[in-house]
Amino acid sequence: MSALPFAGLALWRSTGGAWAWWLTTVVVFGLIPVIDLFIGDDRRNPPEEAVPRLAAGGYYRWLTCLYLPAQCAALVVCCAVARAPAAYGHFHVEHTGGHHVRVATPEDPASPRLGESIWAFW
Known part of the structure; x- marks a missing residue:
């Protein structure tokens, strides 16, 4: 997918x-x-009468609660791995400490100038 x-x-x-x-x-x-x-339908799914017992067990609750943090951690790791071959490990520091501080000002090289189109900027 x-x-x-x-x-x-x-x-x-x-x-x-x-x-x-x-x-x-x-x-x-x-x-x-x-x-x-x-x-x-998937016949291997539990029957409706088993759902309350499964919900009370806590296993599926923990799975759903841990899914989003696991996805975020995987995204962070993938981003770090993706930057490694380009030798651009300082991106995080420069991006948050430079661009985010000076965004949309003349000092920010990653922001277009006032009135500049996206086509002219890129």
Whole structure:
């Protein structure tokens, strides 16, 4: 699932067709729901009468509470790993201590000048 945007990029580069950028949207909102209609319900799910007992156990509560912190930690690690090959480890310090302090001022090189379009800035 996470590779779909990259697959769209690869298709766009190989074919040049702008339609390739729609790959993720078509798969997630078109293909997966259609497949779900044909496959139907997962019979391995617990029956409704077992749900209160499972909810009282605490295991599933902890899983749902730990999911978001685990995702945030994974994002931080991935960002650090992604910056490593570029030897740009000081990005965090410069970004928060430089850009965030001087954002939208003439001293900030990462902000466009007053009246400058996004196209001229980039």
